[in-house]
Amino acid sequence: MAAQQAEVAVATSHRQVLLKTRPDGVPKASDFEIVTVPVDPLPKGSLLVRNRWLSVDPAMKLWLGPPGAYMAPTPIGAVVPSYAAGEVIASDHPDFDVGDRLVGRFGWQEIVAVDPETIYWKVSYDDLPLSQSLGVIGMNGIAAFVGVNDICKPKSGETFVVSTAAGAVGSAAGQIAKLMGARVVGITGGPEKCRQCIEDFGFDAAVDYKSSEPLLDALKTACPNGIDSYLDLTGGSISDAVRHLITVGARIALCGTAAVPSWNPWPLGERVERHLLNKQALMQGYITSFQRHRWPDALQHLETWARDGGLVGREDILDGIDKAPGSIARLLNGENQGKLVIKL
Numbered sequence: 001m002a003a004q005q006a007e008v009a010v011a012t013s014h015r016q017v018l019l020k021t022r023p024d025g026v027p028k029a030s031d032f033e034i035v036t037v038p039v040d041p042l043p044k045g046s047l048l049v050r051n052r053w054l055s056v057d058p059a060m061k062l063w064l065g066p067p068g069a070y071m072a073p074t075p076i077g078a079v080v081p082s083y084a085a086g087e088v089i090a091s092d093h094p095d096f097d098v099g100d101r102l103v104g105r106f107g108w109q110e111i112v113a114v115d116p117e118t119i120y121w122k123v124s125y126d127d128l129p130l131s132q133s134l135g136v137i138g139m140n141g142i143a144a145f146v147g148v149n150d151i152c153k154p155k156s157g158e159t160f161v162v163s164t165a166a167g168a169v170g171s172a173a174g175q176i177a178k179l180m181g182a183r184v185v186g187i188t189g190g191p192e193k194c195r196q197c198i199e200d201f202g203f204d205a206a207v208d209y210k211s212s213e214p215l216l217d218a219l220k221t222a223c224p225n226g227i228d229s230y231l232d233l234t235g236g237s238i239s240d241a242v243r244h245l246i247t248v249g250a251r252i253a254l255c256g257t258a259a260v261p262s263w264n265p266w267p268l269g270e271r272v273e274r275h276l277l278n279k280q281a282l283m284q285g286y287i288t289s290f291q292r293h294r295w296p297d298a299l300q301h302l303e304t305w306a307r308d309g310g311l312v313g314r315e316d317i318l319d320g321i322d323k324a325p326g327s328i329a330r331l332l333n334g335e336n337q338g339k340l341v342i343k344l
């Protein structure tokens with residue numbers, strides 16, 4: 001096969017964001033540096049992708065941080081690992097043509113010589129924004145789908161609760177649970193995000209964990225019949241309060257620990273055993289990137305719902321790769337208003 005080429009002749013250099021120092025806690029802008037480097041030649045049997053959108057995800061703190069996560073930490077000086085969506089600009093691979101739009105683990109850089117192993121999927125639609133392939137029709141949507149559909153399994157009339165409810169995964173999860181017939185209650189920080197949960201995402205109620213009212217009291221009011229299923233995106237004291245209200249046979253899907261600032265030293269907290277035992281409840285963790293067998297089904301549902309208008313994905317868009325270094329802190333400090341993406 002003759003290699004296909006487009007545009008590369010004019011792009012001789014591009015920018016990358018490198019990890020400069022190992023973050024201590026929330027990654028700061030000064031932990032990164034932006035460098036300009038030559039564009040790699042097209043590798044044999046592979047492809048070059050021009051990233052159009054870079055994803056910013058809470059998990060990046062773990063990927064960049066000290067050892068202890070489910071993958072080895074990024075070496076100092078390496079390109080920051082991230083999900084991204086881009087366009088093939090040169091191909092020497094039989095399965096990919098110039099112009100194909102791909103989602104993968106392409107890193108915070110403008111042009112990438114792609115290892116085909118890092119490609120997640122081809123984006124076949126062009127009637128929905130490509131940026132959504134990183135959010136509501138991407139890994140965030142899949143995380144929501146797996147947690148709600150496979151573990152929480154809300155039934156019609158039951159109460160489903162989700163934390164980080166106005167965020168990328170949380171907002172999608174609440175909408176999916178609504179589509180499955182549940183009464184949906186979101187937990188989020190601040191009155192504006194509570195408003196978004198109800199008015200923008202159609203939840204039945206929202207609880208502000210930052211308000212002066214004790215969270216357990218606010219949850220009792222919002223969930224008078226108890227909590228039948230919970231998508232846990234925070235852990236910590238928020239989830240401690242939720243577990244006090246679970247019903248017999250409740251399902252808890254553990255997806256994130258946004259409320260736990262550090263796992264070194266391993267923090268202590270309320271014990272869960274009696275809640276689970278008394279209520280004969282299930283609590284199950286999962287990692288979306290290891291649920292690859294569920295991606296096609298999830299993506300098919302998410303795309304259909306997004307097209308029908310049943311699933312809304314709010315986006316918080318930063319303009320340009322220069323914004324990347326400070327973006328993880330923005331997310332972890334809760335300043336984002338929806339899925340945080342960087343437009344290139």
Ligand SMILES: NC(=O)c1ccc[n+]([C@@H]2O[C@H](COP(=O)([O-])OP(=O)(O)OC[C@H]3O[C@@H](n4cnc5c(N)ncnc54)[C@H](OP(=O)(O)O)[C@@H]3O)[C@@H](O)[C@H]2O)c1
Nearest residue numbers: 058143164167168169188189255256257258259287288334
């Ligand atoms: N297991 C998986 O495969 C998987 C996949 C994707 C995401 N996740 C996890 O899901 C969670 C949400 O991810 P996302 O991408 O959708 O991000 P997001 O919700 O769009 O943004 C993160 C949110 O975390 C909340 N937060 C920050 N500090 C907090 C604290 N101390 N207590 C409570 N909430 C806090 C903030 O919302 P508020 O303003 O509401 O506080 C912030 O907006 C993260 O924990 C992430 O690691 C897991």
